[in-house]
Amino acid sequence: MYDMIIIGAGPAGMAAAIYAGRAKLNAIMFEKEFPGGQVTKTYEVANYPGIADVIGPDLALKMQAHAKEYGIEPIVEEVIEIDxxxxxxKVKTNKNTYEARTLLLGMGATWRELGVPGEKKLKARGVSYCATCDGAFFNGKNTVVVGGGNTGVEDAILLAKFSPKVYVIQDLPQLTAQKILQDTLFSLDNVEVFTNHQVLEILGEDSVQGIKIKNKETGEQRVLDVEGVFVAVGMTPNSELVKGKVEINEWGYIKANENCETNIPGVYAIGDIRDKKLRQIITATADGAIAVSAAEKYILENP
Structure with a gap:
């Protein structure tokens, strides 16, 4: 019997492990692949307070080492069922069944990919899924945003501060972002929008050298001269495990209040899997800390 089980060893899970260890809670943490989550796929992290210009995998290792100092290391077992x-x-993995008084759900979310040639090869070499994270690295370089929803348009507005030219590619006949965002976008002189266009290929060998697009109406193809491609076509929460177990929203994110409490007492959602406005390393680690604090109070009140 444990005080706490943490599912997922990304930044949210690691922060939760650190706080649980410091609180002397009997806690364990599971990770089905490798510790670090999405941060391990980020080349540089420049906006995490106090640690400037750190390589993503290095930051993940620092977090893991910190959690280890308090006696909690990720157990590499895939969680296949929860009760x-x-x-x-109760948490059932591919090896054992475990019991705990509280449960923290930190399975994260996965950026949706375009699935076009060049994307995987050039990921973290000019292809990014987070303009907030990586936009400043493209100061003075032309960039393109793929996606015309709120996130895509917000990304383009941000990138326009750094890039001499920003392109927005939308495969629908019009942008779908809120009108106030579109008005801001269209007021920028260095932004050009291509609606009803499809991305065919991301070009380059060791880094992005351009993007090939096609007009869906005419079939005309062209290459845009860019060094950064920002994909903003949404994320997929890794919430299959909890469907029907806790309340989720229409997009599959777990609903939780500001204390990260779900609709089930003793169950908390942390990190990118939680329904919230901003998904960043710093907000994930904050969730981990908040959830442990709330769980500790729950344990005391429910002996």
Missing amino acids: VNDKIK
């Missing part, structure tokens, strides 16, 4: 119906929560 949250009773006061004691």
